[in-house]
Amino acid sequence: MNFCSNCGSDALKWEIPLGDNRPRYQCSNCGTIFYQNPKIVVGCLALWEGKVLLCKRGIEPRKGLWNLPAGYLENGETVESGALRELWEEAGAKLKLWHQHTLYSLTHVNQVYIHFIGDLIEGKHHAGEETLDSQLFAPEDIPWSSIAFTSTEFAIRRYLESDTTPDTPIVHLGEYIPK
Template structure:
C-alpha cells in the first residue's frame, strides 16, 4: 500500500496500532488504520442428471485448464448470489442452490472459497469471455490432470465421496508444504 485511501498521504507506516496485535498500514496524517482482510470467492459445483459442469478457463491464471465456475464476491451481493452470477458469467448456465458444499481456504493468498452444490435447470450452457468451453462430465470422464485449482479438486473429491451428503466439507491448502489438508 503506497497511499492512504482516506487522505492520500504517502507517509503510511506498517506498525502494530495501539490495542491491536498485528501489523497494519496506518496513516499518521489522518490516523486511519487500513485493515486488509481475506477475499471471498463464491462458486458452485453444478450438476445436471448426475453430470458435473466444468468450464475450461479462457483467462489466466491457469488458462486452458478446467474449473468450477467461481470468482470474487462483489460488494452488495450474498455468497449465494455471487455463486449463481459466476455460474452464468462463466458458462451461461442457470441453476438453483441446494446447499453449501465446501469451504476451502488458501491462507497464503488471503482467499476463502465458498462452493455451493447447484442443480442446473437444464443442460443449456455456452462459452463466454472467461470460458473457452463448458462441458458436462460423467464422473469417469472428469479431466483430473487438467483441473486448474486445488479448491476444485477438493470440492469434486468431497462431492464424489457421497453426492447426497448435505454436510459442508472444509479444507485448506498450504502452498509451501505442497500438501492439501482436509479438516
C-alpha cells in the first residue's frame, strides 16, 4: 500500500496499533487502520455417473492445468451461491447441491477454500470464458500430475476415500503443508 484509501495521504506506517498484537498499515494523517485478512475461495466438486468434473485453466496462475471450478467469493454472496456461480462461469454447469465437502486453509497465501459437492444436473457442462476445456474424469483417469492446486487434490482424494453421499454431510478439514 502506498496511499491511504480514506484520505489519500501517503503517510502510511507499518506498525502495531495500540491495543493490537500484530503490525498493520495505518494512516498517520487520518488514523485509519487497514486490516488485511484471508480471502475465501468457493468451488464445486460436481459428479456425474461416478466421474468428477474438472476444468483446464485458461488463465494464470497454473494455466493449462486441471482444477475444480472455483473462485473468490464476492461481497453480498453466500458461500454456496458463490460456488454455484463459479461452476456456471467456468464450466457452464449446474449442481444439485448435496452439502459442503471441504474446508481447506492455505496460510502461506492467506486463502480459505470451501468446496461443495453434488450431482451435475443432466451431466451438462462446457468450457467457460476462463477455461480451455471441461471434462468428466473417472477415478482411474484423474490427471494427478496435472492438477493446478492442492485444494483440488485434497477435495478429490477425500471424496474418493470416503463414500460421500447426499446423506453423509461430512466436511473434510485440511490445510496446505509445504513439501
